[in-house]
Amino acid sequence: MADDATTIQKTAKRGPSPEPAKPYHHGDLSRALVAAGRRILESEGPDALSLRAVAREAGVSPAAPYHHFKDKGELLDAVAAEGWRELGDAIARARTEAASPAVAVTEIGVAYIRFARENPALYRIMYRMACDRNTMPEHAKKAEGGIGQVAEAILAAGAQPTSALDLQLIQIAAWCTAHGIAEMVGFKEFEDLKEELGGEEAFVRAVLAHVGILSGTARAMLQHT
Amino acid sequence: MADDATTIQKTAKRGPSPEPAKPYHHGDLSRALVAAGRRILESEGPDALSLRAVAREAGVSPAAPYHHFKDKGELLDAVAAEGWRELGDAIARARTEAASPAVAVTEIGVAYIRFARENPALYRIMYRMACDRNTMPEHAKKAEGGIGQVAEAILAAGAQPTSALDLQLIQIAAWCTAHGIAEMVGFKEFEDLKEELGGEEAFVRAVLAHVGILSGTARAMLQHT
DNA sequence: CCTCCGATCTGGACAGCGTTTAGATAGCTC
DNA sequence: GAGCTATCTAAACGCTGTCCAGATCGGAGG
Numbered sequence: 415m416a417d418d419a420t421t422i423q424k425t426a427k428r429g430p431s432p433e434p435a436k437p438y439h440h441g442d443l444s445r446a447l448v449a450a451g452r453r454i455l456e457s458e459g460p461d462a463l464s465l466r467a468v469a470r471e472a473g474v475s476p477a478a479p480y481h482h483f484k485d486k487g488e489l490l491d492a493v494a495a496e497g498w499r500e501l502g503d504a505i506a507r508a509r510t511e512a513a514s515p516a517v518a519v520t521e522i523g524v525a526y527i528r529f530a531r532e533n534p535a536l537y538r539i540m541y542r543m544a545c546d547r548n549t550m551p552e553h554a555k556k557a558e559g560g561i562g563q564v565a566e567a568i569l570a571a572g573a574q575p576t577s578a579l580d581l582q583l584i585q586i587a588a589w590c591t592a593h594g595i596a597e598m599v600g601f602k603e604f605e606d607l608k609e610e611l612g613g614e615e616a617f618v619r620a621v622l623a624h625v626g627i628l629s630g631t632a633r634a635m636l637q638h639t
Numbered sequence: 640m641a642d643d644a645t646t647i648q649k650t651a652k653r654g655p656s657p658e659p660a661k662p663y664h665h666g667d668l669s670r671a672l673v674a675a676g677r678r679i680l681e682s683e684g685p686d687a688l689s690l691r692a693v694a695r696e697a698g699v700s701p702a703a704p705y706h707h708f709k710d711k712g713e714l715l716d717a718v719a720a721e722g723w724r725e726l727g728d729a730i731a732r733a734r735t736e737a738a739s740p741a742v743a744v745t746e747i748g749v750a751y752i753r754f755a756r757e758n759p760a761l762y763r764i765m766y767r768m769a770c771d772r773n774t775m776p777e778h779a780k781k782a783e784g785g786i787g788q789v790a791e792a793i794l795a796a797g798a799q800p801t802s803a804l805d806l807q808l809i810q811i812a813a814w815c816t817a818h819g820i821a822e823m824v825g826f827k828e829f830e831d832l833k834e835e836l837g838g839e840e841a842f843v844r845a846v847l848a849h850v851g852i853l854s855g856t857a858r859a860m861l862q863h864t
Numbered sequence: 865c866c867t868c869c870g871a872t873c874t875g876g877a878c879a880g881c882g883t884t885t886a887g888a889t890a891g892c893t894c
Numbered sequence: 895g896a897g898c899t900a901t902c903t904a905a906a907c908g909c910t911g912t913c914c915a916g917a918t919c920g921g922a923g924g
Contacts, residue, residue: 443872465911475874477913482872486911541822548827580849582832586823587849594819597766598811602773607807624805624812626851668901690882700903702884707901711882 444482494543498553505560515570530596573629669707719768723778730785740795755821798854
């Protein structure tokens with residue numbers, strides 16, 4: 415945690431070697447390890463993401479990471495945290511770029527699912543860590559720039575929740591839905607359907623269109639007919 | 640696959656030992672291995688579910704399973720298949736026991752989520768195997784007694800899909816939603832909310848109530864206001 | 865400037881894992 | 895009873911996560 419400018423200075427002052435890469439004791443390893451982890455995740459998939467492989471990729475011994483993370487899990491959690499931050503950014507971007515408040519909620523959902531699909535291994539780690547270590551709260555905070563805006567987007571879209579609890583439930587429902595679609599959209603058996611609808615995003619939008627996020631008022635309305 | 644009545648006969652004809660357990664060469668190991676797997680899953684969690692542990696639990700050498708499954712994955716897949724079958728049963732039961740067709744869809748969702756919550760380790764394996772090995776189609780068929788009824792339940796509830804594709808999308812949406820809730824309902828941060836609503840099932844029903852599964856017609860209706 | 869301290873990293877070790885191989889064993893068929 | 899084949903064991907391989915003793919090095923105190 416105390417390794418920002420200080421270690422970078424250390425790194426810089428060492429010798430005339432052209433690469434700033436392998437500086438001193440190491441430099442700031444924790445960051446390098448997380449980066450190495452992501453590299454492996456993208457190139458070799460989540461099953462290849464072993465502590466030893468990460469250390470190898472970072473050019474250190476298998477025991478080195480233990481001076482920065484108490485666990486393999488803690489390392490993966492750090493990788494996951496980066497993912498949650500990026501997911502939050504993607505959501506925030508989707509909201510500001512939405513054509514109108516009315517479609518912002520859908521666009522957020524699409525962006526969420528797209529992120530999960532473009533970083534499947536990362537998303538898997540993100541969720542696995544959240545479940546195993548119950549670190550969801552902290553991670554959700556990391557992505558709060560994005561996820562925290564969902565409630566506002568829902569309100570801006572014209573939903574009329576009957577209470578704060580109602581709004582909270584709407585938010586949870588939306589989140590669950592996005593997660594469910596994100597995890598299932600890759601199934602092979604949907605291949606034909608995707609093609610028929612003109613691509614994966616079209617498929618995602620079609621499914622999303624069939625899941626209404628309902629406030630209490632809208633629900634009452636529907637039930638009434 | 641050729642081990643049904645035949646092996647049971649072998650098992651039966653052997654000696655006066657009171658337990659039918661440890662019969663001959665082994666008996667029918669594949670079944671015993673799957674059972675051992677489930678036992679470990681329930682008592683020690685999914686991380687303890689190693690091939691060697693399963694073999695140990697079944698009382699055979701670590702190499703024995705390879706005569707019945709080509710892989711660790713194939714063994715886990717067999718465990719998962721059992722899970723899908725049971726999930727199918729649970730869904731079918733929920734449908735027939737529903738007070739009316741109108742609430743059957745919700746009851747199916749509740750049953751799905753309850754199953755996942757009561758067998759978290761099993762459900763995890765089920766999904767992991769479905770994703771990794773793309774064996775979802777076969778598994779879905781195993782549960783078809785239940786899952787196949789979802790479309791009928793939706794229609795019986797009075798939904799008016801505009802086309803076969805519309806109905807299919809409704810079904811997928813429902814499935815994604817159930818999966819999403821099933822995986823997220825255990826998060827610690829929802830603890831307070833669950834208590835406030837009077838228990839986990841009440842929480843699940845509340846979230847489900849906020850996710851409307853919409854047919855094309857209902858969707859148009861909502862949009863219209 | 866030198867010395868010492870504490871953080872950082874290495875090499876080696878341990879148990880456990882999935883998987884393969886060669887060889888023992890036991891039921892089935894003739 | 896002999897031979898065949900399916901089944902199981904023992905041992906080994908390379909991999910994993912984790913811990914330990916000792917080497918290495920940057921920075922603080924004299």
